[in-house]
Amino acid sequence: MEALKEFVNILSGPQYSFTLTLIMFYLLMKYYRIIGTKKFAWGFVILMTPVYLWFMSDDVFRTIIATPDNIPISILLFSVFFFTWLTVHKAAINDERIEAGECPIEGLPENREKVWSWPNLVYNELFVIIAGTIFLIVWAIIFKAPLEEPANPTWAPNPAKAPWYFLGLQEMLVYFDPWMAGVVLPVFIIIGLVAIPYIDTNPKGNGYYTFSERKMAISCFMFGWLVLWIFLIIIGTFLRGPNWTFYGPFEYWDFHKVVAEANINLSEIIWIKMLGTTMPSNLIVREIFGIFVILAYFGISGAMITKKWGQDILEKTGKIRYYFFLFLVLFMATLPIKMYLRWLFTLKYIVALPEWELNL
Amino acid sequence: MSDKSIVDQVRETQVWKSIFRHGPPNNARNRAAIVAGNVFLHLHPIKLKKSGVQLGYTWCMGGLTFFIFLSLTVTGVLLMFYYRPTAEYAFNDIVALREHVPLGIMREIHRWGAHAMVITVWLHMFRVFMTGSYKPPREFNWGVGVILLVLTLLLSFTGYLLPWDQLAIWAITVGSNMAKATPFLGHGGPGATLAQIGDFILVSDKNDVRFQLLGGRFVGEPALLRFYILHCVFIPLVVGVLIAIHFWRVRKDGGISAPL
C-alpha cells in the first residue's frame, strides 16, 4: 500500500500528471463517441469510486480535501466531469444522426414546438431554485465559513495562496514572471474569449450539441478550459505546499522539503555552456538568441502551421481573423511549451532581462 | 357559492383580484397574461421552443447563476447590518457574527454561494460554448457574458478580504501583487524603469496601479474600505445593469438558441 501511495505521489508531479492529462484529453477528443455512452460513464463511476474511497482513506489527503475552502474545488471537479461527459454524450448522439442525414435532436419537430412559459419554464425554474436553496443551506450547515487568526501584516502564512479560482494564475508563476502570469495572460484570455464569436465563422453547430461539425473550435476551447485552467487550479490547490513546493496527494506538508532548483537561462546555456565564453555586457547581444527564438516561434512556426493546416481557414475567414486566431493559439501554447522546457531542460527564461523586469 | 373550491373562492376576493389581474392558468389567454402582466415573469417570452425549456439543453445554468446572485444580494445585505469595514472592527464583527447571532448561517450561505456562483458561471459559459450559442446573432451577448464572468470573479475576490483575517489579507496580497507587475503601469513591471525623467521616477510604488487599487503600498485599512465599497456597492450595481442587458438581449436575439 505504501509503495502504491509513493507511486501515486510521484505520478502526481506536474510533469507526469500534465502529460497524463494531455493524453487523456487526446483520447477524449478522439474517442468521444465511446466516452459519451452511458455504459462508459457507469464503468468510469464504478471504477473510480473505490479509487476515490482509497484516496479518502488517507489522512493527509482527506485533510486537504475537507478543508472548507477546498470543498468548492471538489464540487467544481465533479461537475466538470459530469458536464463534460454530458456534452460529449449529446454531441455523440447528434453527430451520428447528422451523419445519417437526420437533424440533431434539438431540431426534431417535437422539440421545435412552442410551449407556454407558464407552466413549463416557470416550473423548471422553481425546481432549480428549490434545489439550489436546499443545496446551499445544507452546505452552509455542514461546513462553517473559515476564519483564521486576525490579520497580521507582519507575518505571512506559508504558503500564501490566492482564492482558488485564481490559483491557475498563481501556478503559472512557476513558469512565468508575474507580468505574464498575472497580467498579460489573463488579459489575453479575456480578449480571446470576447473575440471567439468574431473569429469562429463556422455557421454550423449553432443551437445544438455537436463535435464533428466544430472540431477545431471545440478542441481549442476545451484545451484551454480543461487542460490548462482546471488542471492548474487543481495542482495549485491540492499539490502545492509551503514555498510553493510540490507535494504529492499523500505527502505530508512538512516545511522542510527542499527541492534543488538549478534553473538556467537560455543565454547562459548558449554563451557559457555551448560557446564557452563569458556573458556579453550588451543586453541585446546577450539575449539575442532568446529574442530570435521568440520571433521565430511566432513567425516561422506560424508560417509553417499556416502552410500545413491553415490555408483552409485562412481562405474561409480572411486574413485578420485567421492571424489573430493563430496568434491566440500560439500564445496559449507558450504555457505548455514553457512547462515542458522547464521540466526537460530546467530552462528558466528564454529571454532574461531582469534589468528591465522583462523576463520571458 | 358552496360548490366552489376554497382556491376559487380566494381567487374571487377583491384583494386577490387587485394583486393578480388574471384568472387561473387553465387557458391560453390567462397563461399569456400571467407571464406578460408580472414584472418578474415578463422577463420570459410567453411561449418558447421546447428545446429551450429542457434542463438537458441549458442546464438552467444561467438561471442558477442569477438565482445565486440574488441570494448573495439578500444575505449580503443581512451581513452588512453586522459588519463595519475598519481594521479595528472588521474581524471582531465577523467573530461576533459567528458567536452571537442565533441560527447564523448567513455568512456561510454568502461565502459558499460566492464560490458556487463562480462555478455556475463557468459552467454556463461552457454550455453556451458547447451549443454554439455565441454564433450570430448572439455575438454581443457572449461579450456581455464574458464581462459578467470577470466581474463575478472580482466580486468574489473583493469579498475575500472583508473578514480581515490572515487568509483574507494574504490572499489579497498575493493577488494584488500581480498588479505591481503590470507593464508600464506597475512599479515592478517591464517598462516601468524606462519611464524616468532625469532622476524623477514616473512609476513608483506610491502611484502605480497597485497603489490605486489598494489605496496604499500594502493591504491595509484603505484597501479594506476600497474593497468594501467595490464589493457592496459598485460591482453589484454594474453586474445588475449588465444582467439586465444580458437578459434583454437573450430575448431580442431570438430567445434560447435552437437549430436554424
Ligand code: HEM
Ligand atoms: C452573472 C453571470 C451570468 C448570468 C446571471 C447569466 C444569465 C443567463 C441566463 C439566465 C440565460 C438564459 C439561458 C440559460 O439559463 O442558459 C443566459 C443566456 C446566455 N448567456 Fe448568460 N449569464 C451570465 C454569464 C454569461 C457568460 C459568462 C457568458 C459567456 C461568456 C454568457 C453568455 C450567454 C449567452 C450567449 C446566452 C444565450 C444562450 C442561448 O441563446 O442559448 N452569459 N445567460
